Amino acid sequence: MALSIIESCVNCWACIDVCPSEAIVEARPHFLIESKKCTECEGDYADPQCATICPIEGAILNAFGDPINPEGSLTGIKPELRDEALKEIQAR
Numbered sequence: 001m002a003l004s005i006i007e008s009c010v011n012c013w014a015c016i017d018v019c020p021s022e023a024i025v026e027a028r029p030h031f032l033i034e035s036k037k038c039t040e041c042e043g044d045y046a047d048p049q050c051a052t053i054c055p056i057e058g059a060i061l062n063a064f065g066d067p068i069n070p071e072g073s074l075t076g077i078k079p080e081l082r083d084e085a086l087k088e089i090q091a092r
Helices: 049-053 079-090
Strands: none
Touching: none
16 A cells, blocks of 8 residues: 555655655656555554645545545635635635
């Protein structure tokens, strides 16, 4: 099993240095996780380090294809309230 990084990744480099198995590689259009190297940080950390530092919601998926940082988990804005919150921010 391995994690994966999807196209919403912005190549911020945050995950590269924290990966204990050095499974994250530079690629275009976004970084990739080498599945043969990825241990999901089992035995090293309680949570996958790439996901704990990633600033983009939904950019890293678990082995089942579910986002580790789902929408709203980093911003604190529930997905169903996001559009309303964005309108309020843009109106300022």
